[in-house]
Amino acid sequence: MASVILRNLTKTFDGAARPALRELSLEVRDGELLVLLGPSGCGKTTALRCIAGLDEATEGEIHIGERDVTRLPPAERDVAMVFQNYALYPHLTVRENIAFALEVRRVPRKEILRRVSEAAQRLGLAELLERRPAQLSGGQRQRVALGRAIVRAPQAFLFDEPLSNLEAPLRSELRSEILKLHRALGATMIYVTHDQVEAMTMGQRIAVLYEGRLRQVGTPAEVYARPADVFVARFVGSPGMNVLHGRGRPVEEGGSVIECGSLTVPVALEHYEGEIELGVRPEHVTLSPPEKGLGSAEILIVEPHGPETLVHLDAGGQTLVARLPGLLEVRVGDRVGVKLDKRHFHFFDASGARLA
Ligand SMILES: Nc1ncnc2c1ncn2[C@@H]1O[C@H](COP(=O)(O)OP(=O)(O)OP(=O)(O)O)[C@@H](O)[C@H]1O
Ligand SMILES: [Mg+2]
Structure with missing residues (x-):
């Protein structure tokens, strides 16, 4: 060999x-x-x-x-x-x-x-x-x-x-x-x-x-x-990573927030200003009552797979998928809150390249 x-x-x-x-x-x-x-x-x-x-x-x-x-x-x-x-x-x-x-x-x-x-x-x-x-x-x-x-x-x-x-x-x-x-x-x-x-x-x-x-x-x-x-x-991943297009702005307390569609996402990036792509895998997205999340979204598709359910969401024009354990009592058209696990964020620039 x-x-x-x-x-x-x-x-x-x-x-x-x-x-x-x-x-x-x-x-x-x-x-x-x-x-x-x-x-x-x-x-x-x-x-x-x-x-x-x-x-x-x-x-x-x-x-x-x-x-x-x-x-x-x-x-x-x-x-x-x-x-x-x-x-x-x-x-x-x-x-x-x-x-x-x-x-x-x-x-x-x-x-x-x-x-x-x-x-x-x-x-x-x-x-x-x-x-x-x-x-x-x-x-x-x-x-x-x-x-x-x-x-x-x-x-x-x-x-x-x-x-x-x-x-x-x-x-x-x-x-x-x-x-x-x-x-x-x-x-x-x-x-x-x-x-x-x-x-x-x-x-x-x-x-x-x-x-x-x-x-x-x-x-x-x-x-x-x-x-x-x-x-x-x-x-890579089935489904693949959600990539949300957003715009970052610095906040007074330090760090920045990214506005993507209806979501306002605090991130640890220092004083980020301008366009950015925020990546988060479906297993790091969870649902909450509409007022409790980073913003609200409408449920577009519900795919029950048995051990897990894939929920496709529209958050003010940005679409994303949540992978949630078990069978869920949610319906197409429901409004829900969206939470993202910030320990698993990925950042890409406008050309798609990974930011450090
Ligand atoms: N003999 C050939 N003459 C001209 N172009 C070709 C030739 N063979 C492949 N190509 C082109 O080269 C590119 C790469 O083709 P290739 O067959 O390597 O792709 P692939 O990744 O194997 O795709 P698939 O998953 O469909 O098999 C394609 O755009 C194809 O049209
Ligand atoms: Mg081939």
């Missing part, structure tokens, strides 16, 4: 007005599982294809272990990619699909048999080795694709949304399966997803990509607790 290092990786497709990836610098440590997270079109697949050598980097460098692979053809990079749509050979059996890359590399017959049967055991495919892909379920097909990658014992694994075609319970089963593989193989893995829950649960670290740019890298806890900008704040 090896580290994967990207330095100022930029990819502009022929004829494209803007680069799909812009100066992406990222170091994936040897044996690390790093999740590349971002919305559709942000450049996730492009990044993986550049690492695998399926697309050529326009600028920048890619290193795998000690080797600069930037200009090497895919076959010499020694990485295995697993795709969303499985990409199995339909006319080959499961056994032949898994063995294919080893046959091409002229690995001795005995060794192929050994590796294929070990992978099949590991992935619960031992009974299915003589079937063809058309005779498998989606989950089984993706296991075959995983098997095909692990028999190669590559320097790094690249996963491009491998579970997004599967239904939720199967997805979570295969998610644990991949985590198990990661632990057992001590493998370097880059796992692409647009699903922030998947990112939070799988990644040792998460790299958040938006519009081809890296916005933040950190452990799931770091990214959740201290998002680098408004985009990351809103994207």
